[in-house]
Amino acid sequence: MLRQPKFYTKAHGLLTPLLAICFALLVAIIIIGLLGKNPFTFLTVFFQGAFGNTSNLINTLSKTIPLVFTGLSVGLGFRAGLFNIGSEGQLYMGGIGAAYIGALSFSFPRFLHLPLALIIGFALGALWGVIPGWLKAKKGVHEVITTIMMNYVAIHFTTYLVNGPLNAGVFTRKTKDILPTAWLGTLWRSGTAELSYGILIALGVALSIYWFLFYTKFGYEVRAVGLNPLAARFAGVGVNKNIVLTLGICGGLAGLGGAIEVTGLHHTFYAQFSPGYGYDGIAVALLAKNHPVGIILTALLFASLRSADRWLQIRAGIPKDIVLIIQALVILFIASEALIRGRIIPHLLKKKKTLLKTEG
Amino acid sequence: MADIEWIPLTEEKPSAEEVIFRVENLSLFTPERFPLLKNLSFSIRRREILGLAGVAGSGQKELLEVLSGLRPCTSGKVWYHNRELTNLSPEEVREQGIAIIPDERQILGLILDFKLKENLILGQHHRSPYCRYFSLNHRRIGTNAQRLIEEFNIQPSNPELETAALSGGNQQRVILARELSQNPGLIIASEPTRGLDLAGRRFVHLLLYSQRNNGKAILLMSSQLEEVLELSDRIAVLKGGEIISILSAQEADIDRLGMLMITGRNL
Incomplete structure (x- = not known):
């Protein structure tokens, strides 16, 4: 009879991501050694650059915020069996929506202005998710294609708005500054580094997505559709409804992330402000195995890599591209989980069995 | 499993008037006008098992898809009590309280990566004891799982286990x-004992028969003749997507059915 202790199954889920990170760091250390640098200074400098002093720590946490949102956006999509590659575009749409509302010069009270900016950001992002969702549900258009294309539409559309109707003034690549009534406010400040309240919203949203997935009927249906769409449909779960709903929420999450970047960090919308948060969200979600709480941790990891890269370059003379190499290796090792489980372990077991047979 | 005794099949007759489920001239064509189901007509009464015998591939799969709402039929009508079910979506079909036991249990019947307790509410997860407004009641889901695991002797009995870890039976x-x-009025069972051992098969047979005696209407599709013969009150023979004959249990025997299934001619 199969009876596994609970902690074993729980720990098992953590095992692959941790192994992937360890292997990636190991390979990175080897590469640094081959470059003729001291691999151990790499580790210490990396920790200093990411967490070593308050302003570095604040920078890391600040970069974590958008990654939590895009990670959740991609991860929730994966839970429903959908590849939402469109977080980048949804982030831009949310950002521009919040920037537009934030710069409106009605005399809004603060408790109205800020939520309105965030809600409009969420809604525009959701719209950018619902369109591919509707196309998939009604016309069978694959969401990978549409979400990627919607990215370019969003990036170029917002760039047009920034240079055209919403331009703050000649020779700028940003919209008008948003009013202080729509600022998110600072939670922690040290020198020029600021951490907005967005980090609390990010944590709250991640926990709510956890609740949504495991404690509501919608989450149950999302997971059912993601794991076996045929059985879900057979049992009476509306698969098409769930595709549109899920992609809508995915888009909304990324849009909220963009809105928080604008209201919390930049206080304006710079054209092409995202250094690829949407695409990093894919890695964040993959490494967390689409678990909302795990996404908080992996977002922190990727943010720390991103915020330490300049220190690595300056203090240790290690090319900052090593960060990209580590990211790529992590994804590679995560992706090879199926290979290791499906091929290599059974292969080893088989060998053992045949050995036993020949001995016996 | 030794405690399952032989329970003599009771002699209660199917209810004469109460037709629960009726299919009229049901046809299904491929887009190229190739017929998959041709003019199927049958009805099932309260307290009756209608067996559908046929060589595998005679249209059982297509009939199940049409009746469960996965695939719209080309023409014909399906009635349940006095409601028309023709070409409703799976959600609407399940809303009527119809139980469907699919032949492909790992593809259609279960979500293998779900926990046992989660699979035990699939399709009922949005209804009242398990879900209030939109939040799931994990306590009720747990007690439901405990009850069903005990009642149906499911091994291993841990409701938190992934369903993939269970044996086929x-x-x-x-x-x-x-x-x-879910206390259904109609049960559509397709190959309910495929891949089961003798004890498991006996268990399923007794279960279906006691459901019949409790007043359910049952459509039993099976390619195993012994099963159809043992359980059914009437037997329809399906060949090439067509019902070529409906026999009562008394007039059917294995030779006659086999002949009908393969050649289409009566002995």
């Missing part, structure tokens, strides 16, 4: 437990 028990626990 126990997976079938999970489907049966889930489908029958």
Whole structure:
């Protein structure tokens, strides 16, 4: 009879991501050694650059915020069996929506202005998710294609708005500054580094997505559709409804992330402000195995890599591209989980069995 | 499993008037006008098992898809009590309280990566004891799982276990437990004992028969003649997507059915 202790199954889920990170760091250390640098200074400098002093720590946490949102956006999509590659575009749409509302010069009270900016950001992002969702549900258009294309539409559309109707003034690549009534406010400040309240919203949203997935009927249906769409449909779960709903929420999450970047960090919308948060969200979600709480941790990891890269370059003379190499290796090792489980372990077991047979 | 005794099949007659489920001139064509189901007509009464015998591939799969709402039929009508079910969506079909036991249990019947307790409410997860407004009641889901695991003797009995860890027979028990626990008026069972051992098969047969005696209407599709002969009150023979004959249990025997299934001619 199969009876596994609970902690074993729980720990098992953590095992692959941790192994992937360890292997990636190991390979990175080897590469640094081959470059003729001291691999151990790499580790210490990396920790200093990411967490070593308050302003570095604040920078890391600040970069974590958008990654939590895009990670959740991609991860929730994966839970429903959908590849939402469109977080980048949804982030831009949310950002521009919040920037537009934030710069409106009605005399809004603060408790109205800020939520309105965030809600409009969420809604525009959701719209950018619902369109591919509707196309998939009604016309069978694959969401990978549409979400990627919607990215370019969003990036170029917002760039047009920034240079055209919403331009703050000649020779700028940003919209008008948003009013202080729509600022998110600072939670922690040290020198020029600021951490907005967005980090609390990010944590709250991640926990709510956890609740949504495991404690509501919608989450149950999302997971059912993601794991076996045929059985879900057979049992009476509306698969098409769930595709549109899920992609809508995915888009909304990324849009909220963009809105928080604008209201919390930049206080304006710079054209092409995202250094690829949407695409990093894919890695964040993959490494967390689409678990909302795990996404908080992996977002922190990727943010720390991103915020330490300049220190690595300056203090240790290690090319900052090593960060990209580590990211790529992590994804590679995560992706090879199926290979290791499906091929290599059974292969080893088989060998053992045949050995036993020949001995016996 | 030794405690399952032979229970003599009772002599209660099917209810004469109460037709619960009726299919009229049901046809299904491929887009190229190739017929998959041709003019099927049959009805099932209260307290009756209608067996559908036929060589595998005679249209059982297509009939199940049409009746469960996965695939719209080309023409014909389906009635349940006095409601028309023709070409409703799977959600609407399930809303009527119809239990469907699919032949492909790992593809259609179960979500293998779900926990046992989650699979035991699939399709009922949005209804009242398990879900209030939109939040799931994990306590009720847990007690439901405990009850069904005990009642249907599902092994291993840990409701937190992934369903993929169960044997085929126990997976079938999970489907049966889930489908029958909603107290359906009609049960559509397709190959309910495929891949089961003798004890498991006996278990399923007794279960279906007691459901019949409780007043359910049952459509039993099976390619195993002994099963159809043992359980059914009437037997329809399906060949090439067509019902070529409907026999009562008394006039049917294995030679006659086999001849009908293969050649289409009566002995």
